[in-house]
Amino acid sequence: MNIGVDAAALGMSNAVVSNTGDVNSGYWNPAGLINLEDSQASIMHASYFANIAQYDYAAYAKPIDDKSAWGISLIRFGVDDILNTTQLIDGDGNIDYNRISLFSTADYGLTLSYARKLQVPGFQYGVNAKVIRRVIGKFANSWGFGFDVGLQFEKNNWKYGLMLRDITTTFNVWSIDEDEYNKIKDAVPGENQELPESTEITLPKAQFGFSKKFEFHNDTSLLVATNLNMQFTKTNDLIATDFVSIDPAIGFEYGYTDLVFLRLGVGNFQNITQIDNSKKVGFQPNIGLGFKYKGIQVDYALTDLGDQSAALYSNIFSVKVDLSIFR
Template identity: 85%
Template sequence: MKKILFLTFFLGCTLAHSQAVRKYSNEFMNIGVDAAALGMSNAVVAHTNDVNSGYWNPAGLLNLEDSQASLMHASYFANIAQYDYAAYAKPIDDDSAWGISLIRFGVDDILNTTQLIDGDGNIDYNRISKFSTADYGLTLSYARRLKIPGFQYGVNAKVIRRVIGDFANSWGFGFDLGLQFEREDWKFGLMLRDITTTYNVWAINEEEYAKIKNAIPGENQDLPESSEITLPKAQLGMSKTFDFHNETYLKASGNLNMQFSRTNDILATNFVSIDPALGFEYNYTDLVFLRAGVGNFQNITQLDGSKKVGFQPNIGLGFKYKGIQVDYALTDLGDQSAALYSNIFSVKVDFSVFR
């Protein structure tokens, strides 16, 4: 009975997510990719310049000199949920580039106990089945250099696919726009996510939904609405690299992450809420990288009603040899993991190493 109640609650909450406008719709697309970026608290919008730019700021794809591929894996909720990412990008010519990436965030092998009790009221464990709930995000990126010196832009076209076993599924579509500008060793970036709003349309299996709608009297009696909208977000970044002339460099960067609604971010108004992030990367001979960052500044209400400012520190380490780069980050992935910190690994391959 506990399993039935849990499954009913899970499906009710998930299906209810498809009602009207949701500030946190498709939030799996905002977790972040690439251990190098996560180690810097995601403060990479201004200087991102590799295959992962398709996610952070597609304008950065123009800095590719050859084809690149990237992979990342991380776990959520004490390994219950899995987060996977793969990307590929390559230059088209000196003034344009393209890329493609895929994100999957899912929970597999969930027990479906809706048929545990047969029509005669008997418990039959052979009637238990398994299903998965998974979110997929496919992004196609294109970047081009503007005729204005120092300016470049990129656009993303996103296809969102969300599946909850046989109970419900949805398709969604959206667009991102990214800009980068460089002047006298200073880099600036702007990333506008879901600029047209990302629209998801759900298809709910009424036959399967009927099996759970009466599990809890008075709950889940009506089918949820079949659409949701992801509101736009913006990220403004700035970065500068300091050269110490002994084959060592220090990159300092900052982001202002903006949502156009009131949240618990440290800077919040009715129009926009801003969460700043700072990141640093120490580079020794383009071989060893040490990273640190701090972000996710939030106003946290205590039990006694008082408030304090919370934040999330991140650290990271990377190694690069002959076009193959392996990165590690110690971070609270998405700030929702069951453990205090998460271990994230990613690998990036520059195909010029094989030429």
């Protein structure tokens, strides 16, 4: 639930909390759903770790009236067809490849979103209710629940946004198949002797952002957006204290006639300690490209450009459709 959705947003390093205003707002800041003029749908696909893991997303949203809107989205991150070799050796100590089976591990996130304008001019808010489902083959599975709250404000062409994720703390409760666990707990002497904890929690996080779009006379525009991503614990983020750690991100979107878009973003600034104990600041640059025509928008993002964080590149594609074109 922290990876992000929509290639357009990922191309700007996720710096969209203040300016998001489409179907994907259900993920970034549900307050942005207020800006919908009609129903929209969105899908996205990305592959991670040399195509080992697949990340998929689909969303739908529509206005309720001129003061409110709703949306629904589903995320799946999974690794399929994993070899289960726990029974590779039979009771007599012989290797039997017929005993190998396949399983999948996947995480699902279902989000229901609602947004509404406040009485104060320029203010709008949104809330998310999330259901988290995690499955590790037949070995274990869990259910979780959580809530997000978002706020947006606009004045003098400046936009501001605040997103509070997992505001109530998101809890996942695991159910572990003890029969399957007992088959492997003695595979490594002294390891896995006790069942893992059955409760997993996700602590609250906050994102604050601001942005402005500059319009030029030659039918071009430039959107500049900044995010401050906050965790309430000490991490390796660029700014880290015992109370809060802050990872800044900045994104740019250059548009021509609201038809073609070029995007650039830099984020994930981390303090890195190298092997020789020297310090350096790592970061993750992203780029993106988008096309929009008659209510259909196709976007592409290449993340982790330059391999600053020693991760693998990710190619991300997404499509957004204004469903009014079918009427």
